[in-house]
Amino acid sequence: MHNSSVAALPRITTLPDWLRQELRSDHAGETGAVWLYFGIIKYSRDPMLTAFARSHLKTEQQHLKYFETWLSSTDKSVLTPLWRIAGWLLGSLACLGGAAVVYLTIETVETFVIDHYQQQILKLEQQQQYPEVAELLRQFMFDEHHHCQDAVHRHDIEDTWTTRCWRAIVTQGSVLAVNFARRL
Numbered sequence: 001m002h003n004s005s006v007a008a009l010p011r012i013t014t015l016p017d018w019l020r021q022e023l024r025s026d027h028a029g030e031t032g033a034v035w036l037y038f039g040i041i042k043y044s045r046d047p048m049l050t051a052f053a054r055s056h057l058k059t060e061q062q063h064l065k066y067f068e069t070w071l072s073s074t075d076k077s078v079l080t081p082l083w084r085i086a087g088w089l090l091g092s093l094a095c096l097g098g099a100a101v102v103y104l105t106i107e108t109v110e111t112f113v114i115d116h117y118q119q120q121i122l123k124l125e126q127q128q129q130y131p132e133v134a135e136l137l138r139q140f141m142f143d144e145h146h147h148c149q150d151a152v153h154r155h156d157i158e159d160t161w162t163t164r165c166w167r168a169i170v171t172q173g174s175v176l177a178v179n180f181a182r183r184l
């Protein structure tokens with residue numbers, strides 16, 4: 001559960017442009033995360049994996065709801081339908097490779113998201129601005145850290161050429177998506 005309520009957060013229109021852009025990318029990311037787990041749940045035939053995805057999905061839906069409620073429609077990415085499709089495709093594709101690939105994908109995505117939130121928190125701390133926003137992002141980052149650890153503990157992820165390649169594709173795809181979502 002998250003302590004901060006959306007009502008306690010500063011009005012989105014009062015925030016500086018850079019922060020609004022970052023929050024737009026967060027909304028896009030959480031949208032992608034929700035649909036990633038939808039894709040996994042749809043195509044997984046492994047009950048353990050489905051249960052794993054359902055429990056993570058619950059948290060991602062909470063995260064998304066915060067941004068949905070807080071951000072105005074003009075502060076959300078115009079590419080939101082694309083982020084849903086991208087998440088769904090990634091989840092479905094990973095499922096084709098089996099449970100190990102799904103856990104590897106979750107570990108990779110969550111590692112990226114942790115770093116993404118961390119950078120935003122650091123910038124807010126350095127500027128000594130909006131501590132309530134930093135606190136909310138910290139709570140979300142903690143959840144993502146838990147998701148990442150959960151994926152790591154479920155499966156021994158071997159460090160092979162193929163896993164390194166898949167990690168690079170997923171990470172670079174996420175970098176690209178964040179860059180687009182900040183602007184559009």
Ligand SMILES: [Fe+2]
Pocket residue numbers: 030033059060063140144
């Ligand atoms: Fe999340």
Ligand SMILES: [Fe+2]
Pocket residue numbers: 033056060110143144147
């Ligand atoms: Fe997550």
